[in-house]
Amino acid sequence: MKREEIIKRLLDQGHIVIKCANRILNKKGEYLVDIEDLWRDGNISTEESIVLMNETPTPETPTPIQYTPNHDWTWDPNRTGSPYWQVTCSSPLGYPDTKWPGEEEN
Numbered sequence: 001m002k003r004e005e006i007i008k009r010l011l012d013q014g015h016i017v018i019k020c021a022n023r024i025l026n027k028k029g030e031y032l033v034d035i036e037d038l039w040r041d042g043n044i045s046t047e048e049s050i051v052l053m054n055e056t057p058t059p060e061t062p063t064p065i066q067y068t069p070n071h072d073w074t075w076d077p078n079r080t081g082s083p084y085w086q087v088t089c090s091s092p093l094g095y096p097d098t099k100w101p102g103e104e105e106n
Helices: 003-012 018-026 031-040 046-053
Strands: none
Touching: 003 018, 003 046, 018 031, 031 046
């Protein structure tokens, strides 16, 4: 059930006029009062009133959530312990305050 279908039915049956339909569809002015009056008078059901008040229509069939596992292709179940990395550098980093051990100051 869509908002537009409910509004069309209400217009066709003469329960609302174009100005009221515009207020409800575009959520302008006192559209909640219009929805409340329609519900109280029995022109729309509780379910239809909720559909008209929702920001986005409730999907009729829920979309299943797709799960994609995060594979760590470097993982080895036969390897024990944590991985170890060592980083080395063959030249100074280029900062004036960085000196290699044993390097003399200029």
